[in-house]
Amino acid sequence: MKITEVRAYPMSVPYAEPRWTAHERMERDQVVLVEMRTDQGLLGFGEIAGGPQKLICELLATFSAVIAGMDPLGHDEIWQKLFSLTSPRPGGIGGWDGLPAPLPRNQRPQIMAAIGGIDIALWDLKGKALGIPVFRLLGGTRTAVFTYATGGYYRENERPEDCAEQYARFVADGYHAVKLKTGALSLADEVTRVRAVREAIGPGVMLMLDMNAPYDVGGCIRFAEAVAPYDIVWLEEPLHWYLQPADYVRLAAASPIPLAHGEREWHRYTVRDFIDSGAIRYVQFDSTRAAGFTESLRIAHYAEQKGVVIAPHSALHIHAHLASAFGDAAFGAESIGDPGRHPIHHHIHRGGAAVEDGMARLTEAPGFGIEIDWPWVEKYRSS
Numbered sequence: 001m002k003i004t005e006v007r008a009y010p011m012s013v014p015y016a017e018p019r020w021t022a023h024e025r026m027e028r029d030q031v032v033l034v035e036m037r038t039d040q041g042l043l044g045f046g047e048i049a050g051g052p053q054k055l056i057c058e059l060l061a062t063f064s065a066v067i068a069g070m071d072p073l074g075h076d077e078i079w080q081k082l083f084s085l086t087s088p089r090p091g092g093i094g095g096w097d098g099l100p101a102p103l104p105r106n107q108r109p110q111i112m113a114a115i116g117g118i119d120i121a122l123w124d125l126k127g128k129a130l131g132i133p134v135f136r137l138l139g140g141t142r143t144a145v146f147t148y149a150t151g152g153y154y155r156e157n158e159r160p161e162d163c164a165e166q167y168a169r170f171v172a173d174g175y176h177a178v179k180l181k182t183g184a185l186s187l188a189d190e191v192t193r194v195r196a197v198r199e200a201i202g203p204g205v206m207l208m209l210d211m212n213a214p215y216d217v218g219g220c221i222r223f224a225e226a227v228a229p230y231d232i233v234w235l236e237e238p239l240h241w242y243l244q245p246a247d248y249v250r251l252a253a254a255s256p257i258p259l260a261h262g263e264r265e266w267h268r269y270t271v272r273d274f275i276d277s278g279a280i281r282y283v284q285f286d287s288t289r290a291a292g293f294t295e296s297l298r299i300a301h302y303a304e305q306k307g308v309v310i311a312p313h314s315a316l317h318i319h320a321h322l323a324s325a326f327g328d329a330a331f332g333a334e335s336i337g338d339p340g341r342h343p344i345h346h347h348i349h350r351g352g353a354a355v356e357d358g359m360a361r362l363t364e365a366p367g368f369g370i371e372i373d374w375p376w377v378e379k380y381r382s383s
């Protein structure tokens with residue numbers, strides 16, 4: 001079997017109302033669907049979070065030409081070939097060896113995202129070629145994977161009790177763990193919000209805080225001490241974007257709450273250094289943002305050896321397969337508490353992991369187990 005082409009379907013749809021994390025206003029749901037085509041008619045599908053979509057699609061077209069003719073089951077060779085384009089190579093400076101010249105340094109987030117989308121599509125295709133789901137390819141047997149609901153995006157004029165109501169609904173829907181956005185308000189207002197949510201969910205439900213990088217080390221220690229009485233499982237992405245493992249080590253030494261990190265990393269080398277630092281208890285690499293399922297798998301094996309628990313960021317329908325294969329070395333997969341958060345996924349996917357009573361149920365459908373609903377893809381296409 002040979003790869004013939006990679007096709008990209010960029011999609012975008014406005015949210016019913018804007019929402020905020022501590023860092024950014026979110027107005028639209030955006031996904032680039034990646035279709036891997038082969039000479040035997042077999043198709044694999046991957047996806048990419050992030051943007052700008054135009055640049056990501058241009059990179060996918062470049063990569064399509066690079067990997068055309070390769071064996072789609074050779075995911076590692078394909079990954080290495082694409083990744084090698086990000087660095088200088090002998091004779092490569094002008095693209096004189098027939099491959100693209102070393103790719104621009106300022107496009108690295110989009111390059112790693114495009115590699116990720118292709119890689120996910122290869123794993124989907126591999127499962128379909130063998131007629132088994134990805135979790136079984138990895139040796140997994142668990143068809144029920146622990147999951148949690150994420151919510152608490154900031155909205156204009158929202159009161160803490162409005163936020164608490166959303167969390168009471170998550171618990172009523174069967175979730176045993178929930179994650180709350182934090183970091184956008186004053187410390188006093190954040191504590192009020194966390195307290196309201198804890199009161200709404202009761203003492204038996206796990207509560208994680210997703211912070212989106214609002215603090216320096218000192219500020220985060222004060223935050224951690226203030227919210228610790230509300231029994232918090234982890235502080236996710238607590239420190240400013242430029243702070244490094246050494247800063248996380250200082251925070252971990254003083255924080256009464258364990259730390260989680262990884263969704264903003266582009267590859268295993270920086271994640272390795274966070275794991276090696278001993279500062280993080282949970283690692284949250286996201287295949288759909290960067291570097292794909294292969295890189296998530298490499299990170300998961302490394303984390304397991306180091307006693308760091310994997311808790312992949314987002315994309316339940318993909319990451320539940322990884323969590324299945326890692327048993328107790330995985331916390332679980334993240335699900336969409338509110339279907340309005342990911343309207344594109346909600347409409348373009350048929351089948352795949354379904355959430356029931358706080359567990360993601362995996363099926364025996366091959367690959368990632370998802371059929372694409374093409375009329376919805378057309379409806380949401382952004383170019």
Ligand SMILES: [Mg+2]
Nearest residue numbers: 210236237263
């Ligand atoms: Mg997060």
